[in-house]
Amino acid sequence: MSLLEIENLRVSFPGRGLRAKPVEVLHGVSLDVAAGETVGLVGESGSGKTTIGRAVLGLVNTSGGSIRFGGREIAGVQGRARQSLARDIQVVFQDPYTSLNPSLSIGDTLAEPLIVQGATGKDARARVRTLLDQVGLPSNAIDRMPREFSGGQRQRVAIARALAPRPSLIVCDEPVSALDLSTQARVMELFIDIQRETGVAYLFISHDLSVIRHISHRVAVLYRGDLVETGDAPTVTSTPSHLYTQKLLLAAPVADPRKQQERRAARNRLIADQPA
Known part of the structure; x- marks a missing residue:
């Protein structure tokens, strides 16, 4: 049994205007995280990846599906029951200063x-x-x-x-995106070292496929509220099968200017040949 099991998760937000219909931002997403594992959740801004993390933390209401932690349903749990979950589920946000x-x-x-x-x-x-x-x-x-x-x-x-509190799971919501590259590398190594020492699991959310590649065991790719590709990290981040993941890969920066130019050209061809 997985530590965290998300099945057919749906989340809707109120539409704009008094009579507007709710807007569904997650369309039946399913994924799981095993004890001691890092699952990377990657997608562009607006893809819904942060909403998944917030749903796990009980910060947004779900409109369908289930979220189970340790075999227990936690979607919709409030009050003392939600507070008790803080011992087992913690979070690291993007901006460390505003979270302190x-x-x-x-x-x-x-x-x-x-x-x-x-x-x-x-x-x-x-x-x-x-x-x-x-x-x-x-x-x-x-x-x-x-x-x-x-x-x-x-x-x-x-x-x-x-x-x-010695949690079993930490939701990491873009925890290195506000840091410079050298600091990013040190903080990611810290996450990896801590996982080796404690056995904590991570749901690691990022828009950067290179970050996800470095830290994850498995990867889930989210596009406009739908899970479009999942698999082990080396495969998904090196030879992705879905067009959207291929675009993410080609958009990731590399240190070599020549390779960066080649990537940009390849991404432009991909977009021109097969628009999403």
């Missing part, structure tokens, strides 16, 4: 969810020091404020906060 309270020290930010879950102040403080070490931050970070850190360091703090 600027008026709390890093130590207080990381200790807060632990104390809410019943830890003593002393035990929470000890766990915070362990977390800081786990994400590669110095021990004196515990008394510093978010504004004192770089973007990459703030994202490390956000990762530490997600790890605090």
